[in-house]
Amino acid sequence: MNERIKILRKELKMSQDAFAKKLGLTKNYISLVESGNRNLSRQSIKVLCSIFNISEEWLRNGNGTMFKLEKSATNSKNQSINTSVNERIRELRKALKLTQLEFAIKIGLSRNFIVQIEAGVKNLSNRTILDICRILNVNEEWLRNGNGVMFLLEDNNNSNICIDSTFLKLLSMLDDEQLNYIKGIVLGTLIADNKVTLEDLCNFKQR
Helix, strand or coil: CHHHHHHHHHHCCCCHHHHHHHHCCCHHHHHHHHCCCCCCCHHHHHHHHHHHCECHHHHHHCCCCCECCCCCHHHHHHHHHHHHHHHHHHHHHHHCCCCHHHHHHHCCCCHHHHHHHHHCCCCCCHHHHHHHHHHHCECHHHHHHCCCCCEEEECCCCCEEEECHHHHHHHHCCCHHHHHHHHHHHHHHHHHCCCCCHHHHHHHHHC
């Protein structure tokens, strides 16, 4: 199987480092696997087959073709529901500019588990989905079904205000001068509408 790992990697035209990162492993470990000094764990095999659409029978025993054939329409439809949630987890993590390890720590999970979630090998529990939405202010409807916007923000009246993820990305592209200009417009509007006071602004700065 170790030789087939090397064959697969070269077929994918990936370096050992790039291949290892996809699996949540190190370049040194992949090097040891390809040289026959280490073996992939059962879980790593599952992750590999899922990410690259590889036939597990080929990988383990050399039987059949390297890549899996497309599943039936019914199976693909059933799997797409969970896969889309897993894809949104990756999208969320990248929007937050977090590594898999940083994201895992924030929600009390392991990096390896996040790797498996994003690869579609495992699915989030209902409790974990609720935790992610609570901790990261994520719109549960978006995370579960892809509807609406990514983030939610609570105002002083405890009503949920949707923050468009596209708008957040656009803001992140501005420089300090442009952000300060927009900040001035927002603050001026809020003060004019009596939604905040100068005292409120001082309190915000102290937090």
